[in-house]
Amino acid sequence: MTACSPACTPPDAKNPEAKEAQGSASGKAAKGSGDAKDGGPADPAPVPKGEMIMEAKGVDLSKLSESQRSTFFQIINSEPSACDKPHSLAKSLRDDDKCRDSLIAGQFVADYLQAGAPTSEVRTGLQEVTKSLKPRDIPVEGRPVYGSENAPVTVIVFADFQCPHCKLEAPKLQKTIDQFRGRARLIFKHFPLNGHPRAKQAAIACEAALEQDKFWEMHNILFANQDRLEDGDILSYASQIGLDIDKFKAHYNDRKGKKVVEADKQHGEDAGVDGTPAVFVNGRRSNGRYILFGGELSGWIDDALKR
DSSP, rough: OOOOSSSSOOOSSSTTTTOSSSSTTOOOOOOOOOOOOOOOEEEEEEEOOSSSSOOOOTTOOOOOOOHHHHHHHHHHSSBOOOOOSSSHHHHHHOTTTTOOOHHHHHHHHHHHTTTOOOOOHHHHHHHEEEEEEEEOOOOOOOOOOOOOOOEEEEEEEOOOOOOOOHHHHEEEEEEEHHHHSEEEEEEEEOOOOOOTTTHHHHHHHHHHHHHTOHHHHHHHHHHHHHTTOHHHHHHHHHHTTOOHHHHHHHHHHHHHHHHHHHHHHHHHHHHTTBBBBBBETTTTEESSSSSGGOOOOOHHHHHHHHO
């Protein structure tokens, strides 16, 4: 999933579905809105072979060459547990069945090695992946919900109404929520970027629509017409979705939603968001710089349901 961060490159019109990373791993950093720095840490000293744990329970190593398997075991024996335990990732995989994060991290290492990524890139990615798996506490009270209010899995999207990548992802997010039939819900939070002059006004318009319980109708029509977001356009959309125009205009013209929009953006910044769309599943960043679960939101939701 590409992102505006803060500049936007529109998706390829001929192939809007194209991904920057193929399959579950590309061996390269996907150009998402993550905050990884260039370069990575120096490789730790090799672990003597006689001291290494040479098993990785639950990790599929079937596609690795002998050389890649050797590198895999060096990495997991010299990198820490993904669950903040005082031992290696290898020991976590062998002894800690409750640590799903170490299983995910181990599979990430295998996938990226198989895809041809250099060891330094895999180690850098492993640190970022481990960080992304740590849940953030993101306030959601009063925010619009798509799906079941009581769903066990919460997907949060921070988005900007002038971001072409947000427009592309919006229907996919809703479709994925629909597929889980009450087991997942989608919560929208505003993150208007400074380079998009009408994004904040569009967000305020959505808050005015929310007052009349038509947030998602306004959300959808704004994304469908994101190149036409002047005040006159927005009033026309409010009429099209059946809002009480006088109530809408009073709320919109007084910018009553401004504080909520700004609070949403601050919550995103607190969670490390610097571009849109940014998606979190039960607080875990699902569209960071490196690909997990094949880049599919459904994989993240399935994982959350197993925890």
